[in-house]
Amino acid sequence: MVTGTAVHTDAEARESEAREIVRALPDPEMPWVTLGDLGVVRAVHGGATGSVRVELTPTYLGCPAIEAMRSDAEKALAAAGYRVESVDLRLDPPWTPAAISEEGRRKLEEAGIAPPAHVTAGSDIRATGRPSQHSPTPVGLGVRCPHCGSIETALLSRFGASPCQELRRCSACAEPFPAVRS
């Protein structure tokens, strides 16, 4: 996929094509979104000689989907005529839910999985296990129910069907639903 007005060399076009192949792969745990939507494709290098190096970042360290992502990328690139030199994991900077694209957030919501709430500065509930008395009051951006759209939702459990999900319940329509942890 050649974008922009610049004239791309063949090498750039091949690299860009390889990148799009990896970005378009479905996430193994949440196949409604692509790896590109999820923000786990860090880089795809090479392509000129048919040989590419891929860099992925895991959502969580133990996420078993990373092995499937790795082999899916290898297979898809091989099928398009690329030779995969390596698929490496990059931890720095760490993945956060903010890496999910707007498109990804929309697709997740359509699939009944609430996208992560936008986290405001000032909340250090993660660091202390409870809201801080010292930091600025965090702005309460609620997680929206993917069924009825209400933001009156409550946490049922921090842990869900995959390491990046939690379980919530809507107070308005009473439906339980999964949400991406924020």
Add this chain to the structure above:
Amino acid sequence: MTTGRALTALTRTLKPLDAYALAVGDDALIASHRLSEWLTRAPDLEEEVALANIALDQLGQARFLLGYAGRSSGLSEDELAYRRSDREYRNCLLAELPNGDFAHTVLRLLLFSAYQRQLYAGLGESADDELAAFAKKASVEVDYHYEYAVSWTLRLGDGTEESHDRMAAALEELWPYTAELFADDPLASGLSADGLVPEPERLHGPWMEQVTSVLAEATLGAAPSVNRRPGGGRAGLHTEALSYLLAEMQSVHRAHPGATW
């Protein structure tokens, strides 16, 4: 047995930072295994899912750390996990103690996740970029484990008479084992002088403050006084519980050496 001896020799000659990563990785691996023993036995479905997820996080951390520890010696994470004997494991005793009731697991997770939060916060400042990046990632995960342990400690400690008594019994049993986490360790001291890892002793203050405030709020009183400080895990001296754990964890690999799927 010759391959066993060869591996022993290799793990003894690991570079200091690799040996440190192995010990910290062993903590995560053994803690993960104990949590995974709850699968199909947890009190309810939510707890089943939570404990499985925490075990999975710990396993992910162990995989990174064992992979890091063995890389410069040509040892894979599988070789380190499946081919070492009990005497070659470097985990703390707190991680390996057999499971008891749910209160026991909650309290162990409180003590251990509070420790890992301090440890990973320190490692996040490591002069080793790769370890620092790992620790920052792992910190986010451990925060969730701690949050879970705190919520259940409060609920059970300040709950019914029975749940309170069970938490108190778990505290009595587990507390002495926490001393080992902060004990003087020549390996860590040497590495901390180079800014590579936090000094174990320095982690104790913030850990103690955090844990004792949760225990007080859970009506579990002050930390018990102890006159014994079991230890030795970092030197490979374990309780027999670890031998049984490893026998189970390593059985498939030992029955089918080199098998993959």
